[in-house]
Amino acid sequence: MDLPSATRAAVLTAHGAPLELTDLPLPAKPEPGAALVRILCTTLCGTDIEIWSGKMTFPGMLPMVLGHEMVGEIVAVGEDTRDALGRALGPGDRIGWSESTCGACHGCTVLREPVACSARGYGFLQRSDAWPHATAGLCEYAYVVPGAAKLLLPAETPDTWAAMAGCAAKTVLRAFSRVGGVRPGSRVVVQGSGALGLFATAVARISGAGSVVTVGAPASRLALAREFGADETVDIAGGSAAVVDRVRELTGGHGADLVLDFAGAPSVGREAVEMAAQRGRVVVVGSTGPGSEALALGTVMGKELTVVGSLNGDIADYHEAIGFFTSFRDRMPWDRLFGTPVGLSQASARIEAMSRHEEIKAVVDPRLP
Structure with missing residues (x-):
């Protein structure tokens, strides 16, 4: 099949401003260990709101694509692309992923803590005007780089829960573990x-x-x-x-x-x-x-x-979060945390609503208009 050469994305160009819908280039072919995915669901996090408002900022971070809690369906993979448990990945698989790490720095090799990686690649560390451009959630398609730890998701876990597990849930579970x-x-x-x-x-x-x-x-x-x-x-x-x-x-x-x-x-x-x-x-x-x-x-x-x-979490915490939702799916009204899904064109409005505490977790499905 022909792979898309570009993706529609909602880009933050200035703090506090509406997101701009634009097209970002995609790699012609995934590298070994990488995947091109179609975003199925992105749940917005408090960090997204802090970045949008400018409360959390640093020089050179804009323009960027918000959203670091997402689930995608694989469109194409590079050679020998596997998830964190060694399972081969291919088109049609539904995955989540954690931040990319280098595997060679002091944090990765001595501390053995992915969150301490000196070259940790997070969604909000990727400028949208630099390669690989589209790695975050507010895109139709995203490029999951080779160093990102990927996780094949169980079919019974809803998209919203799996997306939330990618940051909010894994962050909480890591905090309980750390203490x-x-x-x-x-x-x-x-x-x-x-x-x-x-x-x-x-x-x-x-x-x-x-x-x-x-x-x-x-x-x-x-x-x-x-x-x-x-x-x-x-x-x-x-x-x-x-x-x-x-x-x-x-x-x-x-x-x-x-x-x-x-x-x-x-x-x-x-x-x-x-x-x-x-x-x-x-x-x-x-x-x-x-x-x-x-x-x-x-x-x-x-x-x-x-x-x-306690700082965020890694692929182990993400795996634990998916297991937590699986084990306790009926114990709490988890769906009460999520808003009604909207398309990319309404992402700005939902971010503003979250900033006013009108919504707990906005849900963006780029397949919607």
């Missing part, structure tokens, strides 16, 4: 009521937490948090001091045994330390912004807290 998991019967506080916070609320509940408190806003999301397993919710509208006081009240004055930051607001780290119990654990995941309030290191020392950072 040592949930101790049965423990008190857990989740900071943030976006997609990551809601998913983390569900993970804490399924993992055997004794009580789960979700902190965030607006009220509609806090109501949804209860559907995902929260025993109590705390609205941030009352201010930082009131949030900490309420959490301590809900935990019998002891504080939380485990606090997970999926919010990233400047005050979140300080609040996490204050609301943590003696010898509690705190994991920092959502702090992607440029600034934050100072932590009370004396409190960290006095409470003997364990503070852990």
